[in-house]
Amino acid sequence: xxxxxxxxxxxxxxxxxxxxxxxxxxxxxxxxxxxxxxxxxxxxxxxxxxxxxxxxxxxxxxxxxxxxxxxxxxxxxxxxxxxxxxxxxxxxxxxxxxxxxxxxxxxxxxxxxxxxxxxxxxxxxxxxxxxxxxxxxxxxxxxxxxxxxxxxxxxxxxxxxxxxxxxxxxxxxxxxxxxxxxxxxxxxxxxxxxxxx
Amino acid sequence: xxxxxxxxxxxxxxxxxxxxxxxxxxxxxxxxxxxxxxxxxxxxxxxxxxxxxxxxxxxxxxxxxxxxxxxxxxxxxxxxxxxxxxxxxxxxxxxxxxxxxxxxxxxxxxxxxxxxxxxxxxxxxxxxxxxxxxxxxxxxxxxxxxxxxxxxxxxxxxxxxxxxxxxxxxxxxxxxxxxxxxxxxxxxxxxxxxxxxxxxxxxxxxxxxxxxxxxxxxxxxxxxxxxxxxxxxxxxxxxxxxxxxxxxxxxxxxxxxxxxxxxxxxxxxxxxxxxxxxxxxxxxxxxxxxxxxxxxxxxxxxxxxxxxxxxxxxxxxxxxxxxxxxxxxxxxxxxxxxxxxxxxx
Numbered sequence: 001x002x003x004x005x006x007x008x009x010x011x012x013x014x015x016x017x018x019x020x021x022x023x024x025x026x027x028x029x030x031x032x033x034x035x036x037x038x039x040x041x042x043x044x045x046x047x048x049x050x051x052x053x054x055x056x057x058x059x060x061x062x063x064x065x066x067x068x069x070x071x072x073x074x075x076x077x078x079x080x081x082x083x084x085x086x087x088x089x090x091x092x093x094x095x096x097x098x099x100x101x102x103x104x105x106x107x108x109x110x111x112x113x114x115x116x117x118x119x120x121x122x123x124x125x126x127x128x129x130x131x132x133x134x135x136x137x138x139x140x141x142x143x144x145x146x147x148x149x150x151x152x153x154x155x156x157x158x159x160x161x162x163x164x165x166x167x168x169x170x171x172x173x174x175x176x177x178x179x180x181x182x183x184x185x186x187x188x189x190x191x192x193x194x195x196x197x
Numbered sequence: 198x199x200x201x202x203x204x205x206x207x208x209x210x211x212x213x214x215x216x217x218x219x220x221x222x223x224x225x226x227x228x229x230x231x232x233x234x235x236x237x238x239x240x241x242x243x244x245x246x247x248x249x250x251x252x253x254x255x256x257x258x259x260x261x262x263x264x265x266x267x268x269x270x271x272x273x274x275x276x277x278x279x280x281x282x283x284x285x286x287x288x289x290x291x292x293x294x295x296x297x298x299x300x301x302x303x304x305x306x307x308x309x310x311x312x313x314x315x316x317x318x319x320x321x322x323x324x325x326x327x328x329x330x331x332x333x334x335x336x337x338x339x340x341x342x343x344x345x346x347x348x349x350x351x352x353x354x355x356x357x358x359x360x361x362x363x364x365x366x367x368x369x370x371x372x373x374x375x376x377x378x379x380x381x382x383x384x385x386x387x388x389x390x391x392x393x394x395x396x397x398x399x400x401x402x403x404x405x406x407x408x409x410x411x412x413x414x415x416x417x418x419x420x421x422x423x424x425x426x427x428x429x430x431x432x433x434x435x436x437x438x439x440x441x442x443x444x445x446x447x448x449x450x451x452x453x454x455x456x457x458x459x460x461x462x463x464x465x466x467x468x469x470x471x472x473x474x475x476x477x478x479x480x481x482x483x484x485x486x487x488x489x490x491x492x493x494x495x496x497x498x499x500x501x502x503x504x505x506x507x508x509x510x511x512x513x514x515x516x517x518x519x520x521x522x523x524x525x526x527x528x529x530x531x532x533x534x535x536x537x538x539x540x541x542x
Contacts, residue, residue, distance in 0.1 A: 049387065053308045056301045057392040058288035059405055063239045064280055066246040072406070074415045080388040083402065099280065105288050105295050106305055106316045 037077070039086040040175060040192050042070055043094055043123040044101040044110040048194035054108035057083030061100035061109055069094050085109075087125075089175025089190050094125065096151055096174050119172060120155065126173030126190040128157065130165050134187035137164040146177035146188050210460070210496065210505030218497035221336060225343040232285055232340050232401055236408035237264055242279045285401025286340055287392070288319065295319040298334075298398070299327070299449065300442040304389040307380050324449060331450030335436060335443050335476075336492030341396030341420070342436070348424050349432055349475060363430040366477065367438045369488060376444040395442050396423060396435060433475045443488070451487040452510045457496065459483055464503040464519025470495035480504065483515045 042061055045051050062070040062085055069092035073081045087094055096119060101111040112122045128146075136143040137159075144163030150156055155170035157177065165177075165188065173190045181188050241264035244253060253261060265275075272278040281293045288297040297319040306312060326333065335342055352362045382390040392398050399416040406414045423435040436443055459470075459480055470480035473494045478485055480495045496504040501521060518524040 050309075053310075053387040053389075054305065054313075056288055056297075056305050056389050057398070057402065058284050058297075058301070059402055060284040060289065062409070063235070063283045063405065066243050066276075068243050068409070071410065072402075072414070080386050082388070082393055103280070103283060103290065105290075105297060105319055106309075107313050 037088065038189075038192060039077070039088055040094070040125045040173060040190060041194065042085050042087060042100045042109050043096060043098060043119075043125055043172070043174070044112045045125075046108055046110065047196055051108050052080050052084055054106050055084050056106055056108075058105065059083075059085075060103045060105070061085050064099040064103045066097055066099065067095045068092060070100065087175065089178040090186060091179075093175030093179035095176070096123070096172070116152075116155075120152070120170055123172040123174075124193050124196040125175070126192040127171050128167045128173065128177050128188050129191050130167060131187045131189070134183050134185065135165065136183060136187070137162050138187075143182065145180050145182055149176045149180035151176060210502055214493065214496045214504070214506060215499070215502070216497075217493040221492060224337050225339075225346070228286065228338055229340045229343045232404050233408070234267070235282055235285070235289075236405045238268060238275075238279055238282060239405075240409050241265065241268070242275055246276045285398070285405070286334075286338060287395070287398035287401055296322060298395075298442060299324050300391055300395060300445050301389065301398070303445060304379070304383050304391045308383040308387055308389050310384075327446055327449040327453070329453060330455050330491055331453035332443065332446040332488060332490040333450075334446055334490075335440075336490035339397045341400050341423075344400065344420075344424070345396075345427055345433055345436060346475065348427050352428050352432060355428075362428065362432075365431045367431065367434075369437055369477065371438045372440055372444040373448075375439050376441040379441045391441055394419065396420060396440065397442065433477070436475070437477050446490075447487045453487075453491075454508050454510060455491060456507060456509055456512060457485060457489060457491060457493070457504055458507050458513055459516065459519070460503045460505055461516040462503075462520045463501045464521060465501050466519045466522030466524060467500060469498045469500065470504060473498045481519075483513060485512050 041048070041051060046054060057072075059072065062068075062072060069087050069089075070085045071088065071091075073084050073086060075082055077084075077086075085100070096114070098112050098114040098119070101109045104111070110122065112118050130138075130146075132138040140162060142163045144159055144165070146165050147153060147157055147159045147163065151174065152170055152172065154168075156168055157171065158166050158168060160166055167188075173193065175190045177188045178186050178190055237260060240257075241261055244250065244257065244261050250258070250261060268275060268279070281290060283290050286298060288295070288301050290296075297316065299320045302317050302320040305316065323334065356362050379391050379394070392402075393416070399420050403413050403417045403420065406412065407417075426434045431438070457480065464481075466481065468481050471478075471482075474480060475492065475494065476488055476490060478489055491506075496506075501519075503519065518528070520526075
């Protein structure tokens with residue numbers, strides 16, 4: 001009986017220590033210290049931190065996503081991100097259908113009406129940035145694919161000479177341009193914005 | 198003597214009660230089947246909204262056809278109408294009604310440190326039902342219970358085939374500690390920590406991952422570990438000793454109105470009820486307590502129909518040995534003899 005209590009207390013203590021270390025431990029184990037992946041939160045999501053404490057990991061945002069762009073974190077982004085939704089725009093980008101905000105029970109993803117004005121105002125997933133050294137149009141080969149993929153043409157992106165893309169202030173960061181870029185690696189990327197309220 | 202004669206009709210439980218256990222299995226199976234069906238319906242819905250039938254692979258076409266066959270009698274516009282059936286028992290919308298696990302709501306309040314009423318109210322129906330029926334979720338709804346009880350049955354088979362299966366007992370109050378620690382972790386880490394260790398939430402998520410996202414996540418490892426714990430160390434160990442949701446439901450159902458009681462007049466002390474109880478309670482000695490989930494397994498197994506439902510906010514105290522048992526008869530014959538000798542004098 002004594003040995004049993006000893007084993008029990010030791011394992012409990014180990015579990016407690018493991019729990020307290022798990023955040024850094026998980027990050028260490030899965031990434032070996034490298035930076036976390038460049039991911040987007042679903043449209044209308046709260047600021048990072050606030051989002052993680054509000055989300056209950058029910059997965060309904062992923063289940064309503066008609067484009068199946070919403071994926072869920074394991075431990076690669078730290079313990080507190082476990083089970084939260086994210087989007088890798090190069091894999092599958094958001095089509096701004098706004099269904100995830102509608103279904104989210106906890107308001108972690110705030111509902112946004114599927115109209116131009118509210119989307120421009122409330123959705124801030126990130127901002128597209130063009131790498132002019134990679135972009136075909138900037139190399140003199142007329143392309144313009146990103147402009148044609150954009151759901152907010154001439155508000156979020158416009159084209160200049162030789163279809164050269166220029167990102168405007170209206171860009172909400174849905175990632176459809178990054179998804180559609182025909183260059184490898186892609187010449188247009190979304191720089192995520194996690195800070196919005 | 199009067200008390201040796203049993204008025205059978207007065208203490209007969211309703212004939213339906215002993216069949217409730219089958220109904221419970223039906224309920225568990227339905228919930229689990231829905232948990233598998235909903236991700237498939239989601240996949241079907243995305244195929245519909247993308248208009249891609251001709252581009253699908255053979256297996257995807259099979260999913261499409263099966264789901265179309267299953268859902269077409271009920272809905273005409275899958276792209277929109279299937280939105281009404283999402284989520285799992287952790288939180289989901291069923292026919293447009295959002296329902297959430299009380300543990301999800303509690304964890305979310307604590308981690309976000311805010312009261313978001315539209316979400317809190319989604320747990321209203323489960324909480325009210327729990328106040329009336331006790332920890333019924335654990336026995337009647339929980340998708341993890343479905344697998345855990347099958348696991349328990351496997352344990353019985355293994356034991357019959359001569360293998361040693363762990364049947365250790367611990368302190369059942371441990372799970373309240375887990376609940377408390379989980380709440381503290383939720384405050385400190387600022388995330389709903391329960392979602393990672395609460396089996397119904399884990400299994401709901403993992404089934405969705407496996408069907409819609411191409412493979413199980415790390416949660417399945419945790420779930421398999423709990424299955425092994427139950428099989429090798431202690432029967433239904435996670436539910437009995439560790440589950441934070443079970444702890445919360447037990448606390449909510451502490452003064453539940455619908456309870457099971459032993460009819461002492463028709464009990465024969467066979468102890469089958471205590472042996473069958475998945476949650477390690479002791480119906481033979483009237484020890485149900487707040488952790489009884491009204492699963493009715495003890496009613497179904499009772500050979501003398503000595504278990505029944507009754508309404509009361511409290512359990513009855515230990516009624517002593519059953520009147521059909523040897524112990525009671527021995528005691529009574531001794532008392533009778535003693536009374537007789539007193540009468541004779």
